[in-house]
Amino acid sequence: MPDFNSKDYIPAAIRLPHDAPPAWGRLSRVDPAGCALVSRFELKEGSGAALAFELGDETFSDIMSRVRSRRRDAEGYFAYEISFTDELQRNNLQLALARLAAR
């Protein structure tokens, strides 16, 4: 489970379904297929969410996601494994990560 102790973890806003108030957390890992999200807000396994975050100079919003798994740590935070569900968004993310890696 990633530990929440790095300033490099990317702040992310989490839009939840059914008009639930938005939450927030940090991404400890991002790849084109999904990400690892750490948050103290509880999301159910299998539930959907839309993430917004920045990678380098690029802003990503409404990235359609689904919670694949979750674990709760000793402090009460949740570590989620998230899958990105929209293929077009996954492709865009892949290009952005490639650009970042090339710098």
Added chain:
Amino acid sequence: MPTVQIISSSEKDKNILQGAFADLGAETIFSLDLNDALAIFERVRPRAVFIADGEDPPSEIKIREILRIAPFMPVVVMLKRRDAARAVALMKLGAFDCAQAPWTPEELRPLLKKALKLSGTALAVAPPPPDKMRKAILAAGALAAGLFLFALGYGLSQYRKAEAARIPDTVELPYSHPAGIAFADGEVLVADWYTQSVYRHSTADYKINGVTSFPDLTPVGLGHSADNLWLATADGRIERRSRDKRLTRTAAAKHGMSALTGVCFDGLYVWTADGKKGVFQKRMNNDDLRVLGEYPYRGELAAFTCDRDFLWAADSKSGEIVKFPLDNPEKSAAAMSVAELADRTFRATALGTDGTSVWLTGERGGRGLLIKKNARF
């Protein structure tokens, strides 16, 4: 019991938070505002700082100033309502996380536990205990060398005490764009245009005693008198401010210069300098700072100040600090070479004098510097 510092000016919030953190097993130290918090920060040494959002100065400035002094301090902002956009924005600025209202023990518990886990990292590993043989050898060796080491250690400690007591002449500031220097109440005040703040430093050890932030203006110069401070702003004004905690503005006037290089008070008149035109200006000490006279300066004027006897100019071309008598500002009285001014990697930004020393600020390699020189030359 871990200590947590809370910055909140609300008595009602204080009562709520005191109870909530007590339930969570944490001792709380309350500060009314950022200046209070920074003043006691070193002494209190909290494990985490919790900031009540929506108070003056904004949480963005509080986060910045706390992390400037303690870059690894977990800073949690307690929002007045659940606002994901604001939480993300604050986290981008360095907040560890944000709490939503209401600030109950259930809401604060995971934040506090995570913050305490993050802070207090061990800095050294305890050495393994020596075995018996090693102990015996060490004891014998220590006995033989004991007298010699005692004499050496005593001499070294005396030398180190003397060195530690000496205040360095050049100090690296915890901010990078110093723009003005003034003196008040035994402290050195330095304005930084990038952080839009005035920092109060102790003259004994240069520690920051307090910060006043100006979110609505960019300070580019600073001067002082017995009762007032003069703050030059990037939008072409000079403001007179009282020397209270908040540096309350009492007057403001447009100075009309293209490149203000300094503002100061000689006890009777306000002086300004224009580095681009190469002039000193003598002004009435009134609300509109009317110009009474202009005196040319032949050189590269990088910074300027004055006191009751002289005008002082830092010249980046000649690499000198030059002083001019007040009654004859066109003829220099003396000059002193300053290595930093001749150094092309150093950019002088402000000059100040407290009567016995001349103080220079500048930038080198992305760092802000404060340099003290003897004024008696």
